[in-house]
Amino acid sequence: xxxxxxxxxxxxxxxxxxxxxxxxxxxxxxxxxxxxxxxxxxxxxxxxxxxxxxxxxxxxxxxxxxxxxxxxxxxxxxxxxxxxxxxxxxxxxxxxxxxxxxxxxxxxxxxxxxxxxxxxxxxxxxxxxxxxxxxxxxxxxxxxxxxxxxxxxxxxxxxxxxx
Numbered sequence: 677x678x679x680x681x682x683x684x685x686x687x688x689x690x691x692x693x694x695x696x697x698x699x700x701x702x703x704x705x706x707x708x709x710x711x712x713x714x715x716x717x718x719x720x721x722x723x724x725x726x727x728x729x730x731x732x733x734x735x736x737x738x739x740x741x742x743x744x745x746x747x748x749x750x751x752x753x754x755x756x757x758x759x760x761x762x763x764x765x766x767x768x769x770x771x772x773x774x775x776x777x778x779x780x781x782x783x784x785x786x787x788x789x790x791x792x793x794x795x796x797x798x799x800x801x802x803x804x805x806x807x808x809x810x811x812x813x814x815x816x817x818x819x820x821x822x823x824x825x826x827x828x829x830x831x832x833x834x835x836x837x838x839x
Contacts (some may be wrong), residue, residue, distance in 0.1 A: 730772065732772060732783075732784040732785070732786065733784070735764060735772045735774070735784045736774060736782065736783060736784040739761065739762035739764075739774040739782070739784070740761070740762070740774075740782075741774060741781060741782045741783060741784070754794075754795065754807075754816065754817065755817040755819070757777060757778050757792065758775055758776070758777055758791065758792075758795075758807070758819055759775065759776040759777075759782070759819075760773060760774075760775055760804075760805050760819040760820065760821055761774045761775065761776060761782045761821075762774035762782075762821070763800050763801070763802070763803060763804070763805060763821060765800035765801065765802060769787065769799040769800050769801065770787050770800070771786075771787065771800050772784045772785065772786055772787075773785055773787075773797060773800055773805045775791060775797075775805070775819075777791060777792050778792070785797045787799060787800055787811075788811050791807065794809060795807045795808070795809070795816070796808060796809065796810055796811055796813075798811055798813075798815060803820060803821040804818050804819065804820050804821070805818065805819050806818045807819070
């Protein structure tokens with residue numbers, strides 16, 4: 677038995693081709709739209725903050741300073757009055773150091789600033805700070821940041837006997 681009416685295949689093939697062409701065109705459109713420059717105006721350029729405008733209080737917060745005040749303790753020796761807790765220095769030995777004086781909470785001090793009576797922060801190294809009577813005077817003493825102890829790994833079990 678034969679079918680008196682056989683539908684043509686070309687309308688369905690044409691419709692399928694058109695749907696796939698629309699899908700491909702949509703992908704190309706959205707791909708170019710997302711990859712292209714934005715239509716919105718660019719934000720205004722912001723000038724970089726010069727190093728001279730650094731806020732010492734902000735540096736202290738970054739280095740972990742506490743804002744509460746503590747009672748002053750009598751100072752037996754000049755170097756023992758100070759505790760160096762952090763250094764932010766550049767190649768010219770300029771920057772900010774986080775220093776605790778007489779057991780008080782640490783505060784940031786710039787190079788050339790008066791740290792305590794008779795002592796000025798003269799210069800900074802990568803892990804040190806030099807103090808003296810004035811910025812041009814001879815260095816009275818230098819503080820170093822404390823070093824972290826190295827972790828010692830011990831092998832499991834008893835050690836072999838030495839003969």
